[in-house]
Amino acid sequence: MIPATFDYVRPGSLDEACQALASDEDAKALAGGQSLLPLLRLRLAYPSTLVDLGRLPELTGVHDRGDHVFIGAMTTHDEVMRSSLVNSACPLVALTTATVADPAVRHRGTFGGSLAHADPAADLPAVVLALDGVLVARSAEGEREIPAAEFFVDYLESALRPGEILLGARIPKLGDGWGYHYEKFHRTAQAWPIVGVAAAVRRSNGSIQEARIGLTNMGPTPLRARAVESALQGAELGDQVRQACEQAAEGTSPSGDLHAQPDYRRHLARVLTHRAIRTAAGSP
Amino acid sequence: MPRITVTVDGVGYEEEVEPRLLLVHLLRERLGKTGTPVGCDTSNCGACTVMLDGKTVKSCSVLAVQADGCDIVTIEGLGSPGSMHPMQRAFHEEHALQCGYCTPGMVMAAIDLLRDTPDPSEEAIREGLEGNLCRCTGYCNIVRAVRRGAQEMGQAVKSS
Ligand SMILES: Cc1cc2nc3c(=O)[nH]c(=O)nc-3n(C[C@H](O)[C@H](O)[C@H](O)COP(=O)(O)OP(=O)(O)OC[C@H]3O[C@@H](n4cnc5c(N)ncnc54)[C@H](O)[C@@H]3O)c2cc1C
Ligand code: FES
Ligand code: FES
Numbered sequence A: 001m002i003p004a005t006f007d008y009v010r011p012g013s014l015d016e017a018c019q020a021l022a023s024d025e026d027a028k029a030l031a032g033g034q035s036l037l038p039l040l041r042l043r044l045a046y047p048s049t050l051v052d053l054g055r056l057p058e059l060t061g062v063h064d065r066g067d068h069v070f071i072g073a074m075t076t077h078d079e080v081m082r083s084s085l086v087n088s089a090c091p092l093v094a095l096t097t098a099t100v101a102d103p104a105v106r107h108r109g110t111f112g113g114s115l116a117h118a119d120p121a122a123d124l125p126a127v128v129l130a131l132d133g134v135l136v137a138r139s140a141e142g143e144r145e146i147p148a149a150e151f152f153v154d155y156l157e158s159a160l161r162p163g164e165i166l167l168g169a170r171i172p173k174l175g176d177g178w179g180y181h182y183e184k185f186h187r188t189a190q191a192w193p194i195v196g197v198a199a200a201v202r203r204s205n206g207s208i209q210e211a212r213i214g215l216t217n218m219g220p221t222p223l224r225a226r227a228v229e230s231a232l233q234g235a236e237l238g239d240q241v242r243q244a245c246e247q248a249a250e251g252t253s254p255s256g257d258l259h260a261q262p263d264y265r266r267h268l269a270r271v272l273t274h275r276a277i278r279t280a281a282g283s284p
Numbered sequence B: 001m002p003r004i005t006v007t008v009d010g011v012g013y014e015e016e017v018e019p020r021l022l023l024v025h026l027l028r029e030r031l032g033k034t035g036t037p038v039g040c041d042t043s044n045c046g047a048c049t050v051m052l053d054g055k056t057v058k059s060c061s062v063l064a065v066q067a068d069g070c071d072i073v074t075i076e077g078l079g080s081p082g083s084m085h086p087m088q089r090a091f092h093e094e095h096a097l098q099c100g101y102c103t104p105g106m107v108m109a110a111i112d113l114l115r116d117t118p119d120p121s122e123e124a125i126r127e128g129l130e131g132n133l134c135r136c137t138g139y140c141n142i143v144r145a146v147r148r149g150a151q152e153m154g155q156a157v158k159s160s
Helices: A014-022 A036-041 A077-082 A084-089 A091-097 A103-108 A111-116 A123-130 A226-232 A239-245 A262-280 B023-030 B086-093 B103-116 B122-128 B140-159
Strands: A007-009 A027-030 A049-052 A062-064 A068-072 A134-139 A142-147 A152-154 A165-172 A178-185 A195-204 A207-216 B003-008 B011-016 B049-052 B055-058 B071-073
Touching (some): A014 A027, A014 A134, A062 A084, A068 A111, A077 A084, A077 A111, A084 A091, A091 A178, A103 B103, A111 A165, A123 A207, A207 A226, A207 A262, A226 A239, A226 A262, B023 B049, B049 B103, B086 B140, B103 B122, B103 B140, B122 B140
Parallel strands (some): A027 A049, B003 B071
Antiparallel strands (some): A062 A068, A068 A165, A134 A142, A195 A207, B003 B011, B049 B055, B049 B071
């Protein structure tokens, strides 16, 4: 279908972009358009104005900031997964991004758009949550930082206020000794996960010292599998890890849809968490 | 109405466009480039794939205004019936199409894959084409065609 009419502005500076968004509450930011344009084509959204962030170079790129990496909101999925800095300092982001959509969508879709859209089925929110990322937003009033744990508020709803632009996210570097994996379950090649599990594991001498686990599509927002994280502390690879992962669905509230009923999603969360932890810990 | 300039298949155009005009509709309805079809309403099928500044995009999921100043190559810019691009010829020779609806997008995605992976394995081809759906062929001949196209393009590079 052809989208309904809207106005279009392409600001040349961040200040202009903030003003354009602040002056009209029905205006929307346009990043890669890979979620927004399908919504407009299906006439599920009717913004008055699209504020195109596509020509603001200050929003793109990946920067080494010592203890963390800053990924600009308008950096495309393709750029993120190819970045040597992201691959070395936060591999979980790189390897998860490589599972998002398909090459053509990754050429347009952006890191920030994936977070701002706050879709519980999107892969990157669970990763940023598991890594305790911090999102940075800017409005006419100035900049503010939002921890990932507070950013995802509800289904398709983030903590961004009207008029705020996401500048990017800080991803803490975890340092040596960590292993990573993103376990994504989907039935067709280029697809959203039915359930996804992001895992980072620090391991020594055959047992797990620390684990961080983010769940995709197990509720209206991405979730941490906190019960599993604490049960894994000091767990030995093998039965102890398997038992710990049995708690993966605790505190979740998955929805039922065309692809899966809630009980099936809970089952998947347990199975996929176990797979993700085993792979991240490097044990077959 | 916004005024944009684009280069499509080597020719420059200046057009006044409604903001909601999709790139694929600019190509098909304004510029007559009907070689690029529309296969879905959900950005899934990849039939509409073109190159935008050298990288594949789904032209149904880009606004024409977003392409302002860009260089676009469609299937029509790759070759012509008398002098086909090696990848087009490989699709023809390997019978990699039945209805042909997915073919323009498949060919663009295949060429994009070869930028990084000039000699792709079967698995790399299947992954590289994951955003392009074919309802007819079952993909086997498409994978064969991409292997053959890759070999011919590689030889063309060596002999030039
Ligand atoms: C066929 C297909 C398959 C896909 N498969 C997957 C998948 O497997 N996994 C997955 O995670 N995603 C998938 N996606 C979605 C893709 O990752 C999108 O790129 C992403 O969800 C949105 O990013 P975007 O840059 O395109 O944002 P847009 O579509 O431009 O914007 C999305 C929303 O975020 C807002 N927004 C964007 N950027 C900012 C900003 N900087 N500040 C404030 N607000 C902003 C917009 O206003 C809009 O509301 C798929 C998409 C398609 C079309
Ligand atoms: S028509 Fe563009 S993806 Fe289907
Ligand atoms: S040949 Fe018919 S869709 Fe591919």
